[in-house]
Amino acid sequence: MESVIVYTGRDLRRMREEGGCGHWTASPIRVEAAEYLVCVRNRREQWAAMDYEHGEAFLVARIARTKPSAQAARITIEFSSYALIKVPNAWQLLAHRQRFPVAYLETEELFRRLQINPVELEWQPLVDDACKVHALEGQASWSPALNATQGNDLTWTITEAKRSIAKRLGIAAGTIEITIRC
Numbered sequence: 407m408e409s410v411i412v413y414t415g416r417d418l419r420r421m422r423e424e425g426g427c428g429h430w431t432a433s434p435i436r437v438e439a440a441e442y443l444v445c446v447r448n449r450r451e452q453w454a455a456m457d458y459e460h461g462e463a464f465l466v467a468r469i470a471r472t473k474p475s476a477q478a479a480r481i482t483i484e485f486s487s488y489a490l491i492k493v494p495n496a497w498q499l500l501a502h503r504q505r506f507p508v509a510y511l512e513t514e515e516l517f518r519r520l521q522i523n524p525v526e527l528e529w530q531p532l533v534d535d536a537c538k539v540h541a542l543e544g545q546a547s548w549s550p551a552l553n554a555t556q557g558n559d560l561t562w563t564i565t566e567a568k569r570s571i572a573k574r575l576g577i578a579a580g581t582i583e584i585t586i587r588c
Contacts (some may be wrong), residue, residue: 407439407440407443407512407513408436408439408440408441408443408510408511408513409440409441409443409444409510409511409512409513409516410432410437410440410442410443410444410469410483410508410509410510410552411443411444411446411497411500411501411508411509411510411516412427412430412443412444412445412446412483412508412509413446413448413497413501413507413509414427414445414446414447414448414507415448415449415450415451415453415454415455416428416445416454416455417455417457418465418488418490420455421532422532422533424482425482425484426472426473426475426482426484426485427443427445427467427482427483427485428475428477428480428481428482428483429475429476429477429480429481429482430475430480430481430482430483430507430508431479431480431508431539432476432480432481432483433520434445434472434481436510437472437481437483438469438471438472440469440510440541441468441469441513442466442467442468442469442513442516442524443465443466443467443468443469443483443485444463444466444467444496444500444516444520445463445464445465445466445467446461446462446463446464446500446501447459447461447462447463447464448461448497448507448512454504458492459494461493461494461495461496461497461498462492462493462494462495462496462569463491463493463496463497463500464490464491464492464518465488465489465490465491466488466489466491466522466524466527467483467485467486467487467488467489467532467559468485468486468487468488468529469483469484469485470485470486471484472484472533484549485532486531487529487530487531487532487533488529488530488531488585489524489527489528490528491520491522491527493520493521493522496520499519499520500516500519500520509529513526517576543548564584565579565586568580568582568584
């Protein structure tokens with residue numbers, strides 16, 4: 407199985423805001439078939455984060471799916487969990503300084519070159535506990551974090567939430583869009 411390596415200036419905060427790592431010119435089919443995403447810092451963009459050294463691998467993520475990017479003909483790679491790593495000169499190790507910012511490598515070879523074991527990494531969910539989004543019978547659902555004093559079960563499907571809002575506002579449920587940011 408393959409994994410994907412990207413050469414990115416985006417940091418984890420921005421990936422959370424955008425719902426993944428983007429905006430790549432890559433095959434959604436090939437990326438979705440991949441197991442892991444490795445992010446390597448590219449500091450050569452004017453807007454790039456300066457948190458890691460140029461060429462250093464800083465994040466490994468379990469790929470969940472892709473979604474169309476806001477930029478035409480590009481994709482964003484969504485991931486469910488991630489682990490922070492620190493591997494200097496990773497772009498050279500993994501992609502041999504290729505100029506195109508997306509590379510593919512067999513997963514076993516990827517971890518061999520990085521000298522890390524994915525089982526030993528400290529995996530963290532991309533979305534924190536205060537805002538959980540997950541699939542439930544084919545529909546997204548939302549569960550706000552409840553403190554111990556709240557006894558109510560506040561779990562709704564997106565469809566139920568839209569219906570409730572529409573009824574209260576006296577408008578069609580199809581006109582409502584719900585965005586969840588964590």
